Amino acid sequence: MQFRYTLEVLTIIAIVVFCALFLYTSSTMGDAEFAGSDTVGSGLVAELSGTSEDEILPLIPQWAPPSGEIESCLFALQAAVGGILVGGVFGYWMGQKKKA
Amino acid sequence: MHIMEGFLPWQWCLVWWIIALPCLIYGFYQLKKVLAADREALPLLGVTGGFIFILSSLKLPSVTGSCSHPTGTGLSAISFGPWITSVICAIVLLFQSLFLAHGGLSVLGANIVSMGIVGPLAGYTVYRLLRDTSVNMYLTVFLATALADMFTYVTTSLELALAYPAETGGIISSFVLFMGIFAITQIPLAIVEGVVLALVFKYIITLKPDILIRLRIFSEEKINAARSDL
Numbered sequence: 001m002q003f004r005y006t007l008e009v010l011t012i013i014a015i016v017v018f019c020a021l022f023l024y025t026s027s028t029m030g031d032a033e034f035a036g037s038d039t040v041g042s043g044l045v046a047e048l049s050g051t052s053e054d055e056i057l058p059l060i061p062q063w064a065p066p067s068g069e070i071e072s073c074l075f076a077l078q079a080a081v082g083g084i085l086v087g088g089v090f091g092y093w094m095g096q097k098k099k100a
Numbered sequence: 101m102h103i104m105e106g107f108l109p110w111q112w113c114l115v116w117w118i119i120a121l122p123c124l125i126y127g128f129y130q131l132k133k134v135l136a137a138d139r140e141a142l143p144l145l146g147v148t149g150g151f152i153f154i155l156s157s158l159k160l161p162s163v164t165g166s167c168s169h170p171t172g173t174g175l176s177a178i179s180f181g182p183w184i185t186s187v188i189c190a191i192v193l194l195f196q197s198l199f200l201a202h203g204g205l206s207v208l209g210a211n212i213v214s215m216g217i218v219g220p221l222a223g224y225t226v227y228r229l230l231r232d233t234s235v236n237m238y239l240t241v242f243l244a245t246a247l248a249d250m251f252t253y254v255t256t257s258l259e260l261a262l263a264y265p266a267e268t269g270g271i272i273s274s275f276v277l278f279m280g281i282f283a284i285t286q287i288p289l290a291i292v293e294g295v296v297l298a299l300v301f302k303y304i305i306t307l308k309p310d311i312l313i314r315l316r317i318f319s320e321e322k323i324n325a326a327r328s329d330l
Contacts, residue, residue, distance in 0.1 A: 007238060007299050014295040018288060022161045032165030037285045038102045038202065040166050041260065044281060045107050048264040048274055058105040059113065064201035074199050075157045078192070082153025089143040089150070093307040 101171070101214055101256045101282065105197070105204020112263045117209030123217050124190055127183035134180065134315075141180075144304075144311050148176035149188045151300065155293065156192055156215075162285040170293040171252050174245025175300065177220035178227045179317055189216030214255035223248030237318055237326040238298045246294030253282040302326075 026032055046053040065071040108116075134141050155172030162168055176185040193211050196202040203211045223244040230240040261275035305312065305323055313320050 007295075007302050011295050011299045014292050018160075018292050021163055021288060025163050025165055026161070029165045034161045034165060034167050036159060037162075037164075037166045037168040037282055038104060040281050041256075041278060042104050042107055044277060045260060045264055048266055048277075056106045058204055059110055059206040060105065060204060062105050062197065062201055062204050063199070065199070071200060078195060079154045079157040082150040082155075082157070085146045085150030085153065089146045090303070090307065092143055097307055 101168070101211070101252050102193075102196070102203035103207045103210050103256060103259060105201070105207055108207050108210055108259070108263050110206065112259070113206045113209060115209075116207075116213050116259065120186070120190075120209040120212040120217065123183055123186050124212070127185075127187040130181070131184050131187055134184065138314060140311055141315060144179055144308070144315070145176075145184075145188075147300075147304065148179050151175055151297065152185075152188050152192055156196075160289055160292075162288055164281075164285045166281070166285055168253075168282070168285045168289055170289050171215050171219055171249050172245075172293065172297070173215065173220045173252070174223045174241070174248040174294070174297050177223040177248055178241065178244055179312075179315065182217060182220035182224050185220040186212060186216035189220075210259050211256075214259060215252045218255040219248040219250075219252030222251035231318065231322075237322055238301065241301045242294040242298040245297040246290040249290040249293050250283065250286055253286045254279065257282045 026034070042053060042056075046056065049056075065074060131145075135145075151172040153172075155170040157169070159167040159169045171189075173185050173189060176188060190208075190212050193203055193208055193215065197204045197208055197211075226247050227240055227244040230243065257275055257278035260278045261271050264274055265271040266274040266277065305327060309323050309327075312318050312323060318326075
């Protein structure tokens with residue numbers, strides 16, 4: 001019988017290697033803050049344009065989540081919507097397949 | 101990949117909006133056409149869009165010591181092309197700029213161009229080039245999704261470099277600087293995203309191969325070959 005889980009194994013290896021890389025960088029790079037690359041990029045913009053980051057004001061006023069908790073709540077909400085869509089459709093397909 | 105609100109001069113905001121809008125309108129038109137032609141395309145749209153929602157909310161740490169998020173646009177680009185994908189991305193990016201202060205309304209055009217148009221277009225091109233060759237289908241999906249992810253960040257770097265050329269070396273040297281931040285961070289994420297979405301594609305094939313054949317995403321021979329492959 002043929003081995004049918006090659007892709008699953010590859011995925012697990014990729015994720016494990018990814019986690020190992022993270023543990024390695026976080027233990028060896030003392031100054032790693034793991035800030036978002038958006039934030040790091042914004043820092044470079046400030047450097048290149050010669051203005052400090054606080055002086056760069058939004059062109060269109062915007063609401064910002066007042067704390068990290070609220071931000072992560074909204075991000076979790078976004079992922080949950082995606083999860084419901086994916087799970088729902090896979091379930092729907094499974095039902096269709098069973099019926100057929 | 102978000103450019104933050106206020107971090108692009110208004111002239112550039114306008115340029116990227118002018119590029120993004122026709123693509124979005126064409127995407128809407130295409131979306132209506134695809135759904136009118138085949139209602140069974142809707143669940144597939146749900147799955148591929150769902151992965152954009154999930155993956156673009158995950159900020160993962162990378163080797164450069166900063167975090168970034170995958171885009172998840174590859175599956176949708178393969179299944180529905182870059183224009184419909186740009187509509188889904190616009191929804192996600194609008195949510196993030198209104199409620200999360202990630203990106204903003206003025207830079208939304210630029211962010212749609214990078215995540216919703218250029219990235220998926222790159223992925224779609226790879227898929228079209230490899231679709232009718234003997235290359236394994238999962239490898240095609242892997243390459244298309246990984247490159248859609250990478251090119252999103254390359255585009256962000258370019259958008260910022262065009263707006264902020266360095267004093268010495270101009271656009272090219274600031275492009276290299278921005279690539280150092282965005283693209284290098286993204287390499288491991290793009291690889292993992294490619295592998296994960298190839299696996300997801302395997303499950304789509306197991307459950308609903310007929311929709312892929314009906315929408316002419318992959319040929320029946322290719323799907324049968326892939327099913328016996330892995």
